[in-house]
Amino acid sequence: MTYEILKPETLQDAFGLLDTDDPMVRPFSGGTALMLMMKSGIFSPSRLVVLRDIPGLNGIRLEEDGSLWIGALTTLAELEKSDLVAQHAPVVTHALRHLSNRRVRNVARIGGALAHGDPHMDLPPLLSALNAEVIVEGSNQGRRISVQDLVTGYYETSLESNELIVAVRIPSQQSWQSAYRKFTARSADDWPALGVAVSLNASRNEIQDLRLVVGAATERPTRLEQSEGILRQEGRSGLERATEAAMASVEFMDDAHGSSQWKKALLRVELRRAVQEILDRNT
Template sequence: MRDFDYLMPETVGEVSGLLARLGDDCRMIAGGTALLLALRQRMVTPTHLVSLARVRGLRGITYDPRDGLRIGALTTHAAVARSPLVRQRYPVLADMASRLANPQVRNQGTLGGNLCYADPTTDPPTCLAALEAMLVLGSARGYRYLPVTDFLVDYYASALEPDEVLTEIRIPAPRFDFGYHARFHRTAAEHRPLINLALLARRDGDVVGEARLVVGATTVVPTRVAAAEAVLAGRRVTAALAREAADIVAEAIDPVSDIRGGSAFRRDMVRVVARRTIERLVEQDSEGRIVA
């Protein structure tokens, strides 16, 4: 790791000014779980680190019935997982955060940092895409709002401008009564999923009224599969329907191929994960009642 200057601005405007002035010679640091590894391996060698630790208004979780959930970008994954507001109103998000990576990352890493790093093999982007999250991006020029699906554009690449800071994640008020975030790892020792899939649904008994289905980790960016959602809508969930929809999901995606898994293997596993997740829509308790 090479020497660098550590800067601690206190406002979004100050951060933006430093980013604009220093350019490629600086990096923002939030939780640092990814950046510190890159520094140690000399994958990046900035002369300045711009810390967000003292910037006001970047932490906290609030909820309003009209505007929905608001999560400060510096909120840790662990804080999201244990938040009573999130657990009550967005249990799929709390559950995803509680199983993310490992305890060290959950307690140190931030939701905003995760999104800005744009690692395609992580969990929050897929879950947030299904929840239709909107991101608030600030700079000295003002603020702009961008859907998370437009923010993530490629491998480790986002739509964040050089002088911008991700300040907040906003999620609309919930309208689904079922939510599950599935993850598949090739081995129990892995912390980065080979595949993840988020399914949200509004149900009337065992009939699906509306669904959101997003695949990630095995694609360059989270991919919503509208064709599978349309097949599920208005139909009673059966094993046959789950297989039909899962086949559509598997064929709709463009899986990557790398040393962790070839595209054919990933497509097959997406089919399995999708089928099992859809079947969860009609899981029953000991008395035969459908449960989420």
């Protein structure tokens, strides 16, 4: 396998190198996902465009409106250790502690974690529940895509080949509380068989607004809109009905992590636990 590794020093140069119809040309952030695919023979690149020398893609800052701006090249370990993230989006800090192992977290970047499109990921459903968006730049113009709309299918995203995620924005979580429950078939830091992310704007039993997202058991992070409607109307007393609606509406997939029937049963337990966990904090 021969391929070129190019290291542009500006975004414009990177766009030029990526602007091709060849699907074997890819941006390279931490390389943890790409290297796995290359080693297993699933992906044979013709060109890897390494993003690490491009300035302005690192760091985490709190914006004036209370949102968190996270540069696309921020490693998952930096995210895990960030005081700003712990203070303003603590559910992310907790989830990262069980996202793979320290060696992977030291190398993998948030941009790569969101652009990969593998359904078995923790951050896409979680950041979708937090209503986060990715800030995307391309050779022509930039745009913002909600994390919920970023992954469109099994390893498919709405990114064009010459577009890059340059940052992630998590809106202010003031008055919102969140929980993420990850269920693995093996060790606690394994890839999830099911991930359930819940964000609630609630006081006692009353739920003003909410976002429920299931990942890993489905081809792409899936919003549980019917269940959201039930909980919005009925509060805690609607939990059983909301869980039933989720199980009926989601298309689960069979894979090496477990059968669709098993994942359906897991969703029943984990969705209820995640919602209850937050409501119990408020009583």
